[in-house]
Amino acid sequence: MRHRHRARRGRALLGGLTAAGLLVSLSFSNGFAVESAAATYAKRQGVRLLDTLTVPAGTTEFGMPFGGLSGIDYDPASGTYTALSDDRSENGKARFYTLQLPLDGAEFADDKPALDGLTVLDDANGRPFAPKAVDPEAIRRMPNGKSLLWTSEGASSSGQPAFVREATTSGGYVRELPLPKPYAPVRSASGTLTAGVRNNQALEGLTLSPDGDKVITVTENALVQDGPAAGLTTKSPSRLLVMDRRTGKPEAEHVYEVDPISDAPTAPLPPPVGTYAADRGVSEILAINNTDYLTVERSFASGVGFAIRLYWTSTRGATDVSGKEALSGSEKPMRKKLLYDFTASGTDADNVEGITWGPRLPDGSRSLVLVADDNFGFNGSVTKFHLLSVRSGLSRVQP
Template structure:
């Protein structure tokens, strides 16, 4: 795996950190929210994406609830990390906003036409508005009555109201055939870069091969837009083999990229999250670099297909080493910089509104992070 080259920074130490790649220097702790906690008449849970406004310190946390309890929405809150010591003392929900369609109405619920499945959110300091992603829904052989609802990447006001959308390449649009992204395999990863926007499909498109197994990995796609919203490029991202076999061996295995986060214009972090029947969750953190990768935007299929170069990738950490137990980690955002010069990285879990799972937040001090 190639060594990543970091963005320019004024300090020699910061340049050395970037060239060495991101590394976790300290685990700052774990905090959780109560199961099915109530806030302003809503049920908090299903937190699938998190991000921080660096100007105010406000965090944005999107829920993937689809009217099981309440309409599609995001929360605002605080994540308290002491700048001097890195002490992680708590998470507090402070607000909630319902996401609306262009006509001003909430999105319909699960299994209804035009429903949304919110999975990721980013806050743009330049425009002072959130950008959120829905992986949509589609029929399959086992669920033929699910209506087709395409993926979305949409801007919202801080009040949740629709403020525009990004155009999607044809090859990431959902269909009702065995083409395009799989059901529950669409946009889970979204991030803002110094030059634009990037979004990752969780799992391979039908044309790009099968999902990962214990014996072999898979490949999914990262799409890039410029700040004006024009599609710029698309790269192949190699997803690792399953870290273990389900129990029983022919049991359910669900594995893919649950979130991405930009380090600079070329380097990113990725969460590869796996759920294995009879085993539980496994989550690994990687760093990857798009420089030198082949632009596959015009390629209908990656497996089989003409040779191409995927992004380069480096293992950072097994997140199962931290916290009380490995949860369904789906959110990842940069916290405040510490006085030590370390950045903070916060990772959050989607509890699926299940009593067997937890809304968990893990905080880390890291080096090799953004220089800004």
């Protein structure tokens, strides 16, 4: 059964942070010179954090926890957002929300999102997903407005593959866009993962080209056979995959290098985990044009927290690795440049996993809306929506 509910709109105490004009120094990913003046950075990059809206921990809507938001997409025609929960059908059903985040000038107009509806996602058999049978991560509306695309990371540890699927706006299964063979998890007789996407480091990112003809996804970290996961001193060669939206056929693949983990852990995670943990990966991607993208890299260290950075990157000049079972290490990766660093701006961004273009701002600049996953309250995370502005001509940014 599919569920769509209407939510009353109202107000609650805003627990968010607001920061305008707090910009960070520019550093190139290849380690070249750093400009320390925030004013120079602002002039050259034009990315600003305008406002943050925080949803109180433990918020429940439509009988399910309002949390786990890992993907978000804006529909300019209706002014509404679609937000995907990464609930593995454990706290509630696998689902997405429709909501509004109206603006008042260059800030959020209200102190909480206006929730319009909740839609339960169906599996390929037309039923809600069983517990732990899916791990939703990213979502985008299709150009026709009648369906949407979404990803699941799967669970490589148990042989559950990642996928990209199309669904109706009411949550019904339409089709699956098959991933190339190198993405499929392969395990040895002893149970060791020898190839494919890493467990919990698969398809976090999904976007459509501006014309809607291409589907682009990126792995959070490298495929097992391609290289290591990101470490404190080690980059990870993720794969960006371009597919034809209509046929689902792969058209190109490129290497995107994830930067090393920002911090070492200083304390264990809370029970029941109780271990030290640190990682870094691509948590979302957003198309600027047919070759250039924005990426969100999320770094985490227990005892320290999250470090969130926004990058420009491009496939121009990068090696096409289509058809390669494994990378050789000689491939030319995508160029990238740091655009915004939440930590350096003094903002606790929390677990940012979604990004979308938002409405135009009064000064003519384009807005970005980012959402942070609250992990359903684990380790103190809360749901946050961040509003950023970006100058025009972002596609011309180059290192």
